[in-house]
Amino acid sequence: MHYVSAEGISKSYGIKPLFHNISFHISEGDKIALVAKNGSGKSTLLKILSGQETTDSGTVWIHKDVTVALFEQEPKFKENLSVLDNIFHHNHPVINAIKNYEAVSETDDAEKLGEAIIKMDELGAWDFDTKVKQILGKLNIHHLQQAVGQLSGGQRKRVALAQTLIDIGFEHKHVLLIMDEPTNHLDVGMVEWLEHYLNQEKVTLLMVTHDRYFLDDVCNEVWELEGSTLYEHRGNYENFLEKKAARIESQQASIDKAKNEYRKELEWMRKQPKARSTKAQSRIDNFYDVEARAKQKIEDNQVQLQMKMNRLGGKIAELKKVYKSFGDKVILKGFDYTFKRGERIGIVGVNGAGKSTFLQMLQGHEQADSGKINIGDTVIFGNFSQQGLEIKEDMRVIEYVKNIAENFPLADGSTLSAAQFLQLFLFPPDQQYTYLSKLSGGEKKRLQILTVLFRNPNFLVLDEPTNDLDLPTLSVLENFLSEYQGCLIVVSHDRYFMDRLVDHLFVFEGDGVIRDFPGNYSQYRIWQKDNEKKEAEAKVQAAETKKLTEEKTEVKKDKKKLSYKEQREFEQLEKDIPALEQEKTEISEKMSNPSLAYEELQKLSARITEVTNALEEKEMRWLELSELA
Numbered sequence: 001m002h003y004v005s006a007e008g009i010s011k012s013y014g015i016k017p018l019f020h021n022i023s024f025h026i027s028e029g030d031k032i033a034l035v036a037k038n039g040s041g042k043s044t045l046l047k048i049l050s051g052q053e054t055t056d057s058g059t060v061w062i063h064k065d066v067t068v069a070l071f072e073q074e075p076k077f078k079e080n081l082s083v084l085d086n087i088f089h090h091n092h093p094v095i096n097a098i099k100n101y102e103a104v105s106e107t108d109d110a111e112k113l114g115e116a117i118i119k120m121d122e123l124g125a126w127d128f129d130t131k132v133k134q135i136l137g138k139l140n141i142h143h144l145q146q147a148v149g150q151l152s153g154g155q156r157k158r159v160a161l162a163q164t165l166i167d168i169g170f171e172h173k174h175v176l177l178i179m180d181e182p183t184n185h186l187d188v189g190m191v192e193w194l195e196h197y198l199n200q201e202k203v204t205l206l207m208v209t210h211d212r213y214f215l216d217d218v219c220n221e222v223w224e225l226e227g228s229t230l231y232e233h234r235g236n237y238e239n240f241l242e243k244k245a246a247r248i249e250s251q252q253a254s255i256d257k258a259k260n261e262y263r264k265e266l267e268w269m270r271k272q273p274k275a276r277s278t279k280a281q282s283r284i285d286n287f288y289d290v291e292a293r294a295k296q297k298i299e300d301n302q303v304q305l306q307m308k309m310n311r312l313g314g315k316i317a318e319l320k321k322v323y324k325s326f327g328d329k330v331i332l333k334g335f336d337y338t339f340k341r342g343e344r345i346g347i348v349g350v351n352g353a354g355k356s357t358f359l360q361m362l363q364g365h366e367q368a369d370s371g372k373i374n375i376g377d378t379v380i381f382g383n384f385s386q387q388g389l390e391i392k393e394d395m396r397v398i399e400y401v402k403n404i405a406e407n408f409p410l411a412d413g414s415t416l417s418a419a420q421f422l423q424l425f426l427f428p429p430d431q432q433y434t435y436l437s438k439l440s441g442g443e444k445k446r447l448q449i450l451t452v453l454f455r456n457p458n459f460l461v462l463d464e465p466t467n468d469l470d471l472p473t474l475s476v477l478e479n480f481l482s483e484y485q486g487c488l489i490v491v492s493h494d495r496y497f498m499d500r501l502v503d504h505l506f507v508f509e510g511d512g513v514i515r516d517f518p519g520n521y522s523q524y525r526i527w528q529k530d531n532e533k534k535e536a537e538a539k540v541q542a543a544e545t546k547k548l549t550e551e552k553t554e555v556k557k558d559k560k561k562l563s564y565k566e567q568r569e570f571e572q573l574e575k576d577i578p579a580l581e582q583e584k585t586e587i588s589e590k591m592s593n594p595s596l597a598y599e600e601l602q603k604l605s606a607r608i609t610e611v612t613n614a615l616e617e618k619e620m621r622w623l624e625l626s627e628l629a
Contacts (some may be wrong), residue, residue: 001028003066003176003204004049009058011044018044021058022230025224026176033197033207033215036225037426037444037472042208045225046070046178049206062176065452069168071179073441073468075160077148084144094125098132102144103126128169135165138193139186142593154185155594159277161186161194168203179207183214184467187351188493188525210471212237212496310458312341315376316487317362317459324354324361327514328602329359332368333512340379344488346498349508351594355491358508359383359461362489378485382457384465389448397422397447398432404454418454425450425476442468449477458486458535466494495521549626562628570625573618580615584608 004026011018018041026032036042047053047068048060054606062068077086088099101116120126136142139158151159161182169310183191195217198205209215215222215237222240224231231247233240324331331354360366361373363381391400401422407415416424422432425446433492439447445468452460460481466474474497481488481501492498498521505524507515517524562570587608591601 001063003028003030003063003174005061005224006049007059007061009048009055009060010051011041011048011056019225019230022225022228023058024205024230024232026206028174029202030221031203031219032207032221032223033237034208034223034225035208035471038440038446038470039431040225041229042225042470043073043180046180046206051535056500063174066174067178068176068178070179071161071164071182073184075156075163077156077160079149080147082145082147083141083151083159086148087166089163089371090167092127094123097123097125098129098478101129102132106145110210119236122508131584132166135162135197135375138197139190140592140594143595146595157185158190165197167492169200175203177205179205179209181208181210181468183209183211183493186493188348188495191493195592206593210466210469210474211293211494214470225294232536272288277598288463289304304363310380310456311378312458312486313376313378315374316341316343316379317376318374319362319370319374320374322361322373323369323512324357325364325369328605330512332361332371332514334371335512335514337516339487341486342487344501345490346502346505347489347508348498348505348521348524352511353510355508356463358506359463359489359491363461377484379459380455380457382452382455382460384449384452384462386464386467389436389444389451394435394437396435397439398428400436400447401451401454404451408454409456426473442470445469446473453480460484460486460488463491464491464493465490466492466497476540547624552626562625566625566628570622573622573625576621577615577618580611580618584611584615587611 002025004024006025008021009023010020013086034042034045044053047057047070049062050068052070084099084103088095088102090458096368097116097119101113101120104112104116104196107113119131136144139162141155141158141162148156148159164179165178165194168177182194186194191211191214198218205218207215207219220235222233222235222237224233224240224244231244233243235243295451319335319337322332322335347358357366361368362375363383364373364375395403398419401418405418407417409415410422419429419432423429427447427450436444436447445465449465449469465477469477474494478497488501490498490502504519504522505515505517505521507517507524509515518528519527590596591608596604
């Protein structure tokens with residue numbers, strides 16, 4: 001089925017053209033990734049298809065049976081309403097029944113819960129409710145009565161994603177799902193689940209994303225907006241890069257040919273021919289076409305800079321028996337490590353495990369409770385934080401960079417001017433005089449990274465540098481960092497970025513434990529999944545062993561009886577152990593709540609330790625009595 005047709009559409013903002021006279025078609029089952037640098041019109045094109053923007057010219061046709069669902073980078077909510085009311089915003093009997101059931105499930109009102117269950121039965125809403133519960137659970141959305149206005153940026157993004165996925169599950173079967181950077185603020189587990197979900201649902205998809213593994217797993221076509229033109233490529237991201245390289249090579253050959261022709265025609269034009277004949281006038285007209293082709297410039301995103309970096313001495317950074325806690329929350333517990341020249345480390349772990357605190361301690365912004373952190377005299381840190389650009393007053397891009405330095409030194413003794421360095425990071429001359437306040441979010445991120453690198457540090461600390469960056473900028477950044485000779489520490493959920501740049505990982509496992517994993521991000525995920533599989537198999541084996549033990553116990557009971565006191569103790573243990581296991585599960589679920597108060601978290605942490613110890617003692621005693629019997 002044909003979903004969308006666009007014929008000759010154009011869009012500009014002021015004198016800046018975003019795209020010109022582009023045409024495309026979207027059919028049912030297509031899964032398309034849209035690629036372009038920030039400011040090229042990706043988000044605008046998505047909004048045009050969803051009806052939020054209009055074209056300057058051209059036509060967009062959408063099939064009357066197709067519903068368009070847009071997931072935006074900056075989600076819009078009714079701020080005073082709850083998470084529940086924003087997610088279930090359709091007025092439909094099934095949606096209303098599920099919404100009511102989810103609401104009363106969080107209360108102790110048995111009568112209302114019974115009524116809600118009866119209504120769900122009448123409408124056959126359980127299958128859809130199962131899907132809803134899966135979406136909310138996987139995206140870690142639990143407190144449905146909380147007002148959306150109280151949520152953090154990451155929580156808002158996950159709620160918006162849940163709303164969109166629930167909408168497309170409820171809508172008619174013909175849905176075009178349009179997603180603008182859906183993986184921002186999601187951890188790796190959530191991203192992997194979303195990959196599986198989108199493939200399982202068999203949706204028709206148009207998506208902007210910087211996550212290349214996600215792109216490859218979900219999409220089968222890549223569209224590129226470049227120079228106001230749309231290029232379409234079938235296949236995965238690697239195939240797109242190959243086809244783009246071949247296209248650029250062909251364009252370059254055409255430009256070289258045009259340059260040769262231009263030199264010949266320029267010599268003829270300088271003779272100032274009089275256009276007395278149609279043939280002469282035709283040659284003059286053709287000259288300007290040749291001139292335009294000869295003066296084309298092809299953007300090259302390959303950055304190769306031999307930096308004149310300040311030399312690192314023998315001593316770089318040394319951590320000895322470092323301890324750090326915030327109350328009962330342990331960040332580091334006797335951590336030892338000595339950094340070496342050229343070391344490239346990725347940092348991963350659950351949110352709240354202390355990754356950012358560790359980076360702050362390394363740079364001297366946060367003090368250790370005990371132990372020593374010794375930094376070499378030659379070390380110059382370059383820090384990219386999630387806080388964004390530090391802007392005291394609005395100024396032009398070129399002025400902002402020149403305030404740091406006028407030139408960037410290279411290893412061969414030459415220098416790059418601030419303007420040349422900006423061009424390498426996809427800020428063309430006309431954009432260098434744009435005010436900072438006029439830059440998009442992605443362009444500000446790009447400038448932030450550029451200014452960190454322009455200071456010429458020899459120890460880079462990058463905390464989530466890939467969020468909001470486009471794929472061309474990521475390619476530039478990766479090319480730069482792959483040639484970087486200094487030390488590098490990266491915190492990122494971007495698996496491709498980590499795989500390409502780091503040699504080993506610091507895995508923050510919680511409670512002060514940091515594992516030094518010898519490999520990249522993908523290798524760690526494989527190892528982690530293997531471990532999870534072994535643990536699951538061990539639990540199954542333990543359950544089978546316990547069942548066998550119970551069966552043997554029953555046989556032995558017939559042969560030999562326990563004393564009356566032991567028998568009573570044994571029966572009590574069989575009641576106590578399940579109760580303790582249930583309590584431990586409930587506490588674990590409460591502790592996973594991201595909005596839990598710190599004091600409550602302390603109480604729950606202390607209680608779960610008591611329950612675990614008691615459970616171990618009672619299980620050991622149960623086994624002893626089983627053997628006696």
